[in-house]
Amino acid sequence: MTSDVEFRDVSKVFGSFLAVDNISFSVPQGSFFSLLGPSGCGKTTTLRMASGFEWPDRGDVVIDGQNMHNVPAYARPTNMVFQRWALFPHMTVTQNVAFGLEVDRRPRDEIVRRVAEALELVGLTDLATRKPRQLSGGQMQRVALARALVKAPKVLLLDEPLGALDLKLRMQMQLELKRIQREIGTTFIYVTHDQGEALTMSDQIAVMNKGRIDQLDTPQAIYDRPATRFVSSFIGNANFLPVDILDCSDTVAKVSLGGVTFASMVNRKLSGKSGVVSLRHERIRIGNEAATSQIKTNATITDAIFSGAAITYVIRLEGSDAILTVDAPHDGTTAPQSIGTTVRVGWDGDATTTFGDRDE
Amino acid sequence: MQPARAPFRRSSAPWFLLLPAFLVMAYAFVLPMLVFFRYSVYTYERGKLIDEFSLDTYREFLTDPYFHTIIFDTLKVASITTLCSVLVGYPLAYALWRVKSAAAKRWLGLIIFSPILVSVVVRSYGWTVLLADQGPINWFLQMVLGFPEPIRLVFNLTGVVISLTHVFLPFVVFPIYSTMTRLDPTLREAAMDLGAGWWTTFRRVTFPLTLPGLLAGAQICFTLSLGAFVTPSLLGGGRVIVLPLQVFTATSDINWPLAAVGGIALLILAMLTVILSNRLLRFSEV
């Protein structure tokens, strides 16, 4: 598969602040690629270097096989959907969408046809004559999308386009974005700090932390095999517990958690005698469910929080007194555990990852 | 269905807040206006005020070609000044907006603002010296560029327009500048992202969105120019008679009715300007 966008050892400094620190990645043609990370980690800066609004201080940005070293924003085969959409307030929906084609001096009938197609694609045909201030947030979002897509870019860049929408609408737009992406087959680079959004939509996710890419993989691999402690804590919900490392190979470590010994995954051979194990909330089984787990022990329920589809328990492990949070599905088949009772809990060793003491 | 009306207390609050302003207006504007109108319907003959109702002064004002020239010159001075101010002021506002360094911005702002800080009389005499036949500008034109004769830059329309443009520049620059700073910077990026270069971005996005500021500035400049008195009298050298000068002359001749009619003409011109520019403003706003 050929790659549409490639970053080669790209760095960017603002004054003395290193915003993007030597990152490299390549985005396969037609894929949905997400840059995911906490606020201030350099996602927008990375995206702006692809669009041509920022220039890398070191390294190369290659788009569609061409080095973008001297190519200004208006000449790049990319288009952007801005965080607050940046619609032209003095133009109607149609005029907004037609802008990019008019600038390119396309023939009038072609503009009319392509604008109509783009509005059709995002379902805005009925609102074509409205001004942006007469639209709802979701509708403005669609206009911004149509305006960028009408130019048939090689790569569509999206900077948290759903950030300003409410939760319900955001879910709906996620599905819609994914549908549109599949329909037109354009490469999407999607910036978000919302892990759920990245996990649902992406073919590949690059998890960024402090200007670096910590892990670049498929959503499932990132969720199941976090490469760093940061990734493990940023994506999903995990318990981090100190453990003794009894033995360690390149891939597996034998660890002890207050007397409970099990084999946990590691990303590299850990040299220290102690480490931190990451145990995902929903990977811990409780009560009868625990019977099939590889590792089993007893725990006391100290708190239970009901939240509809799941019950969140806070438990104290026997022996180590470690406090864990557990998410158990609430499917009506078992009665919720009551506070103060002692229950069986269990987990599978390969669902855990152990990191070194000083790993980030 | 009728749109719901706001509760009385809420909708009336702004009126209470306006009360002090109304009182000041009533005393300082409406009352004098009434006096004004009264005098305008009197006549003045052979050094005497005749206080009987008559529209003769109006008739004289509207039919005498002498007054036509004055009205025409007033509008001409105001129009040319406004045009020049806008032509100089818009790029200046743009530069002030695009300048990156805060220090440069402060200095530029101060320079633009400076004409207001200098007394109008001092400034006018300054211009008289600068623009005189023996002044530095004419020296430059003759000595360096080889003009055979000095260009008359002062004691005519040119001098008045130059000086008025200078002093009204801040009133044009700041409304434009303020619409520019309120412009969402990502709009320009969006335009460029869609393939527009600098010029297209300016023509299709920046300019239309700053047009309200430009119109507001032009309106202020035009109305101020209509009422300008000191500058035309000092730099016009008696050759540029505008309405305020005519009013002043009539007043010093104690020809109150003629002064009143001139004042009313000025007021009507100013009101027409406001109405016209409000129309344009509404049209230009998104």
Ligand SMILES: Nc1ncnc2c1ncn2[C@@H]1O[C@H](COP(=O)(O)OP(=O)(O)OP(=O)(O)O)[C@@H](O)[C@H]1O
């Ligand atoms: N023009 C700039 N000048 C100076 N510092 C900047 C500039 N732009 C970004 N930064 C800094 O670079 C870092 C990365 O910024 P960036 O906008 O890429 O973050 P982000 O990952 O998009 O965050 P968010 O999720 O909050 O949008 C931040 O610490 C920010 O303060």
Ligand SMILES: [Mg+2]
């Ligand atoms: Mg950002």
